[in-house]
Amino acid sequence: MSHIAITIACAPELADVLVAQLTEISYEGFEERPGTLVAYIPTTDFDAAALDNLLQPYGITYTKEEIKQENWNALWESNFEPVVVGSFCGIRAGFHAPFTQTLEHEIVITPKMAFGTGHHATTFSMIQLMQQLDIAGKKVFDFGTGTGILAILAQKMGAAQTDAIDIDDWSVENSKENAAGNQVEVNIWQADSLDDLEGPYDIILANINRNILLQFMTSMRRLLNPGGQLLLSGIMTQDEKIILESAAKAGLQRLEQVEKDNWLAIRLVAE
Numbered sequence: 001m002s003h004i005a006i007t008i009a010c011a012p013e014l015a016d017v018l019v020a021q022l023t024e025i026s027y028e029g030f031e032e033r034p035g036t037l038v039a040y041i042p043t044t045d046f047d048a049a050a051l052d053n054l055l056q057p058y059g060i061t062y063t064k065e066e067i068k069q070e071n072w073n074a075l076w077e078s079n080f081e082p083v084v085v086g087s088f089c090g091i092r093a094g095f096h097a098p099f100t101q102t103l104e105h106e107i108v109i110t111p112k113m114a115f116g117t118g119h120h121a122t123t124f125s126m127i128q129l130m131q132q133l134d135i136a137g138k139k140v141f142d143f144g145t146g147t148g149i150l151a152i153l154a155q156k157m158g159a160a161q162t163d164a165i166d167i168d169d170w171s172v173e174n175s176k177e178n179a180a181g182n183q184v185e186v187n188i189w190q191a192d193s194l195d196d197l198e199g200p201y202d203i204i205l206a207n208i209n210r211n212i213l214l215q216f217m218t219s220m221r222r223l224l225n226p227g228g229q230l231l232l233s234g235i236m237t238q239d240e241k242i243i244l245e246s247a248a249k250a251g252l253q254r255l256e257q258v259e260k261d262n263w264l265a266i267r268l269v270a271e
Helices: 012-023 048-058 069-079 121-130 149-156 169-181 210-222 237-250
Strands: 003-009 029-033 036-042 062-067 083-085 089-093 105-109 139-143 161-166 187-190 201-207 224-236 252-260 263-270
Touching: 012 029, 012 036, 012 048, 012 224, 083 121, 105 149, 105 169, 121 149, 121 201, 121 224, 121 252, 121 263, 139 149, 149 161, 149 169, 149 201, 161 169, 169 187, 201 210, 210 224, 210 237, 224 237, 237 252, 237 263
Parallel strands: 089 105, 139 161, 139 201, 161 187, 201 224
Antiparallel strands: 003 036, 003 062, 029 036, 083 089, 224 263, 252 263
16 A cells, blocks of 8 residues: 655644644644644545645645655654653654663554554643553553554553554554564454444543544443543544533543643543
8 A cells, every 4th residue: 555645834733733634534644844744645545626625725735745655664764753751651663772761661663554653742642641540450442543552551551451443454454563562462453433342441542533533422431331431632622622512421521631732632431
């Protein structure tokens, strides 16, 4: 599979808005560079008219480059720097030197074409919220696992069982490889809904996007034990109200939230 890289010159505050909007039209990986946003989409999903319609109100243009599958790893390696979330968790690639500081958990990944290296504010904030949880012995579900970072971290934190799904076959393959590389067992499979899951789970992790979170809010609550916790991200600050209203209708109440770069991560509890 090849991907299209779209490079857009824009201010940081607009980049956050564009990431949310581009995610809704099948873009699945992003790099924020100084004054520039690079967005990636499978070549088969690229729709020039949809992209033009999205960017036209902002009066900005873009450049397009096709990236062959065999060039993807080299691209990530040139841009992927280690990520550290306090003293709690460090994320690096296999070609990076081990961390010198003392960390509770270290995750080594090969991101390939899957989203989730810890760099984006949503993943970073989810890890911050996970630090507040007692996951030992719990049953965990990761909805939209990407590279598998959050599922891997759950297992490293002592989860009794972690299940994970992703809609993208490539992400499923990548997350399985990353779990094996970190010597943890995660049950990972391809799925585009929660209909076949029975649960119940003690903790659900969902770092996706606003529309998917709203679509599956009731299903996620159904899969939680009473008192179970749901961690959400992929939420722009302006979407806080609609997400919390949907959560409340489903029987979920907010415990805390964190904000980074205009993105929210929210921890809720099932009533």
